[in-house]
Amino acid sequence: MRRKIVAGNWKMNKDKNASIGLVQEILQSNKLFGCEVYISPAFPFLNEISNICESTPIKVIAQNVSEKDEGAYTGEVSLDMLKSVGVDGVIIGHSERRKIYGENDEVLRMKLDNCSKNDLEVFFCIGETLEMREKGKQNEVIENQLNSTLFDLTDFKLDNLVIAYEPVWAIGTGKNASSEQVQEIHQHIRALLNLRYGKISESIPIVYGGSLKPNNSKDIFSCPDVDGGLVGGASLNSQAFLDIISSI
Numbered sequence: 001m002r003r004k005i006v007a008g009n010w011k012m013n014k015d016k017n018a019s020i021g022l023v024q025e026i027l028q029s030n031k032l033f034g035c036e037v038y039i040s041p042a043f044p045f046l047n048e049i050s051n052i053c054e055s056t057p058i059k060v061i062a063q064n065v066s067e068k069d070e071g072a073y074t075g076e077v078s079l080d081m082l083k084s085v086g087v088d089g090v091i092i093g094h095s096e097r098r099k100i101y102g103e104n105d106e107v108l109r110m111k112l113d114n115c116s117k118n119d120l121e122v123f124f125c126i127g128e129t130l131e132m133r134e135k136g137k138q139n140e141v142i143e144n145q146l147n148s149t150l151f152d153l154t155d156f157k158l159d160n161l162v163i164a165y166e167p168v169w170a171i172g173t174g175k176n177a178s179s180e181q182v183q184e185i186h187q188h189i190r191a192l193l194n195l196r197y198g199k200i201s202e203s204i205p206i207v208y209g210g211s212l213k214p215n216n217s218k219d220i221f222s223c224p225d226v227d228g229g230l231v232g233g234a235s236l237n238s239q240a241f242l243d244i245i246s247s248i
């Protein structure tokens with residue numbers, strides 16, 4: 001059976017007190033989670049939040065990592081730095097990183113490779129724009145995104161991999177993909193994983209992200225090829241996040 005996962009990507013929201021408050025609210029709910037739960041606070045609070053989450057079921061992941069190891073790269077944060085503060089994994093290839101910060105396939109490939117070599121878990125985001133969806137090219141986009149990054153690496157550790165399908169047109173827009181659209185593309189992604197990696201691909205979780213809310217998560221999570229979600233806006237509210245977690 002595949003792992004079930006719900007992850008909260010806090011993006012550039014919440015200062016120190018608000019971040020600590022949010023994680024404490026989630027922990028104080030005393031709920032037994034029916035899935036693996038991840039949160040992704042901003043860089044300055046990773047250390048403190050990792051400490052708070054130690055010995056709890058919540059794992060902490062970073063929203064980004066440099067593709068470089070160390071040196072004169074002003075403003076960057078390395079993988080070793082993340083590991084040294086107890087981070088369990090990294091979100092790579094988020095569409096905001098690709099679009100706003102120009103991360104290209106070469107950079108993403110390096111980041112994926114570094115994470116794999118260092119045994120950090122990876123949430124690798126892929127997804128089409130509205131323009132591509134309207135042209136019916138979503139499957140092609142996904143295939144190209146995978147071929148030019150992940151599939152190009154020869155020894156990626158698949159145990160550390162979670163694929164996040166995040167259609168760009170659904171992120172932060174309030175327009176989630178329908179469960180039929182999500183199932184169709186997750187099935188396609190699974191077929192691509194199978195072609196590349198064979199039977200072992202059946203154990204790779206594929207989660208959905210894009211305007212997931214408590215009122216649509218149950219439907220989406222019930223799709224056979226959906227193994228959970230990467231939640232943005234709704235993860236900033238403890239109750240909404242907990243409701244999404246319990247809908248899995």
Ligand code: PGA
Binds near residue numbers: 009171211232
């Ligand atoms: P959203 O963000 O839930 O606010 O649409 C999802 C994401 O960017 O991971």
